[in-house]
Amino acid sequence: MFTPPAVYTLVATDLxxxxxxxxxxxxxxxxxxxxxxxxxxxxxxxxxxxxxxGIRALLAHLGYDGLAVCxxxxxxxxxxxxxxxxxxxxxRELADAALGKIEAEVGQVFAAVDQxxxxxxxxxxxxxxxxxxxxxxxxxxxxEELWAAPVIKVLIRHxxxxxxxxxxxxRGAVGDLASVTMAGPGTVELAPYGVDKGTGIARxxxxxxxxxxxxxxxxxxxxxxxxxxxSGHRVAMAGAHAELKAEADEITLSNEDDGVAVVLERVFA
Numbered sequence: 001m002f003t004p005p006a007v008y009t010l011v012a013t014d015l016x017x018x019x020x021x022x023x024x025x026x027x028x029x030x031x032x033x034x035x036x037x038x039x040x041x042x043x044x045x046x047x048x049x050x051x052x053x054g055i056r057a058l059l060a061h062l063g064y065d066g067l068a069v070c071x072x073x074x075x076x077x078x079x080x081x082x083x084x085x086x087x088x089x090x091x092r093e094l095a096d097a098a099l100g101k102i103e104a105e106v107g108q109v110f111a112a113v114d115q116x117x118x119x120x121x122x123x124x125x126x127x128x129x130x131x132x133x134x135x136x137x138x139x140x141x142x143x144e145e146l147w148a149a150p151v152i153k154v155l156i157r158h159x160x161x162x163x164x165x166x167x168x169x170x171r172g173a174v175g176d177l178a179s180v181t182m183a184g185p186g187t188v189e190l191a192p193y194g195v196d197k198g199t200g201i202a203r204x205x206x207x208x209x210x211x212x213x214x215x216x217x218x219x220x221x222x223x224x225x226x227x228x229x230x231s232g233h234r235v236a237m238a239g240a241h242a243e244l245k246a247e248a249d250e251i252t253l254s255n256e257d258d259g260v261a262v263v264l265e266r267v268f269a
Contacts, residue, residue, distance in 0.1 A: 010215035015048040017220035033261035040268045049183040051114040072191045073200025074152040090192045092147040101173040109156045116150040131186040154190040181223040198226025
């Protein structure tokens, strides 16, 4: 049976499939549980694959004013101050080369990019379907347009391969040109090499004066594995990917059933 340490100093939560319900809301029960953790001295740290422009309105709606790790660890954003603390970009020539290597292995893929900056755009080429229809995106007529401005990551989809198959093929093809991860259904991504949610949470924790080993972390997809490996207690959601469940200390209820709140209510009883 799990025995929590005397003090947790961080609560690290993914958003999609974890803290957020399917309608992008956070339930009153989850809000109350996070408030209970804050009252006990723990800082809430959002750690998401979404880029900053894709979550600013959501953070404002939640009244979240802390640091947020965004873009698969490439960005650290101060929501209270409304400013980017740090950002790591993906070299565009390397990104284009990586796409070429992937397509040499699996045939045509459809790509999108998240541009750098708090106001960066998400550009999608023809054939790419956004996994989250609520997130804003602009159409690019040609792939060359994807590289018009600095980017933090590339998103790819394949017309036939599963997400697991595409992620595995991409890792084998790109080598050290980029880091490859799967962030959700239809969401295989290329980030700057060596950048992931683990490096992001480590950077944010240093800024907060906290140790990631004192974190209870919640996630649902393989992109949460680097965050899990630094955290003191790792909680996978009921609908989590098998890879994440295999490394979790416990499995909670789904995001629709307040799985985050269930654990926080027990830990910070």
